[in-house]
Amino acid sequence: MKITVIGAGNVGATAAFRLAEKQFAKELVLLDVVEGIPQGKGLDMYETGPVGLFDTRIKGSNDYADTADSDIVIITAGLPRKPGMTREDLLMKNAGIVKEVTENIMKHSKNPIIVVVSNPLDIMTWVAWKQSGLPKERVIGMAGVLDAARFRSFIAMELDVSMQDVNACVLGGHGDAMVPVVQYTTVAGIPISDLIPADRIAELVERTRNGGAEIVNYLKQGSAFYAPAASAVEMVEAIVLDRKRVLPCAVSLDGQYGIDGTFVGVPVKLGKNGVEQVYEIKLAASDIEALQKSAAIVDENCDLLKSIFA
Numbered sequence: 044m045k046i047t048v049i050g051a052g053n054v055g056a057t058a059a060f061r062l063a064e065k066q067f068a069k070e071l072v073l074l075d076v077v078e079g080i081p082q083g084k085g086l087d088m089y090e091t092g093p094v095g096l097f098d099t100r101i102k103g104s105n106d107y108a109d110t111a112d113s114d115i116v117i118i119t120a121g122l123p124r125k126p127g128m129t130r131e132d133l134l135m136k137n138a139g140i141v142k143e144v145t146e147n148i149m150k151h152s153k154n155p156i157i158v159v160v161s162n163p164l165d166i167m168t169w170v171a172w173k174q175s176g177l178p179k180e181r182v183i184g185m186a187g188v189l190d191a192a193r194f195r196s197f198i199a200m201e202l203d204v205s206m207q208d209v210n211a212c213v214l215g216g217h218g219d220a221m222v223p224v225v226q227y228t229t230v231a232g233i234p235i236s237d238l239i240p241a242d243r244i245a246e247l248v249e250r251t252r253n254g255g256a257e258i259v260n261y262l263k264q265g266s267a268f269y270a271p272a273a274s275a276v277e278m279v280e281a282i283v284l285d286r287k288r289v290l291p292c293a294v295s296l297d298g299q300y301g302i303d304g305t306f307v308g309v310p311v312k313l314g315k316n317g318v319e320q321v322y323e324i325k326l327a328a329s330d331i332e333a334l335q336k337s338a339a340i341v342d343e344n345c346d347l348l349k350s351i352f353a
């Protein structure tokens with residue numbers, strides 16, 4: 044098993060370190076455009092091996108030849124929004140980066156599974172899929188696992204119970220377009236509506252929706268990375284160990300929920316082949332509408348990007 048992480052920034056480096064500790068891959072490549080950063084971070088991680096007790100060979104690189112024959116690639120490359128940049132400028136910039144990264148990956152790996160983390164997530168997942176030419180089961184976006192983890196942690200905090208017993212269902216896009224489904228959110232099978240008053244649940248939902256911004260406000264520079272990296276690694280684990288985990292991921296739908304050909308967050312089964320099943324669960328009409336609205340925003344943005352593929 045060979046795993047490559049593109050982008051040696053906060054999320055990429057944290058994910059790489061976690062992957063090394065879990066020993067999922069014999070070979071791990073950390074790649075970035077900036078010279079020295081992936082090499083330095085990669086070597087530092089490798090030197091943890093004797094004390095962390097792992098034998099993963101970690102290589103930091105700026106050269107895609109080193110990524111050859113990767114089984115799984117995580118894409119975290121991207122730029123943060125700079126002063127004066129509109130959302131659309133950032134969209135174009137990051138789409139260009141994800142397109143170029145994917146093109147380079149595909150020059151050296153025939154049939155990888157790609158896990159996309161770069162923002163805006165659902166749209167960047169589409170860009171990677173379109174550029175890669177891979178079947179849609181092999182290009183998967185990470186957002187729902189993180190959003191559900193945030194919701195689960197707030198519920199565990201609220202009730203003072205183990206995180207392990209809290210399960211949350213969060214669908215839709217990342218950010219404002221997120222669709223937390225309260226009726227499928229439980230503590231050891233007990234619906235949270237039996238345990239937490241409705242107005243308080245609404246507050247926890249709102250905190251989840253703003254989960255990214257809450258961390259950015261503390262950090263001032265940069266955004267959350269521990270939970271995002273752990274969430275991407277959880278998806279990789281499901282694939283590497285063929286665990287058939289049911290996780291919310293951004294995948295291309297095929298008519299489910301009345302959505303066709305758009306990447307949106309829904310529950311899927313993840314195993315060695317990538318997305319092995321898409322679940323179409325029963326939802327309230329308002330949730331379906333929210334999901335479709337989320338998909339419409341993704342479609343509009345993908346339309347804006349069609350020119351880069353012309």
Ligand code: TXD
Nearest residue numbers: 050051052053054075076119120121160161162185186271
């Ligand atoms: O839930 C989610 N999907 C997210 C997404 C949660 C957290 C972060 N999310 C997004 O992931 C975030 O908005 C960014 O788009 C990415 C990566 O976040 P991170 O916090 O790791 O950003 P950094 O620290 O700025 O790292 C980005 C790295 C940096 O080292 C750049 O040099 C590199 O990407 N980069 C590139 N690498 C390779 N190739 C190219 N072209 C390139 N351009 C920049």
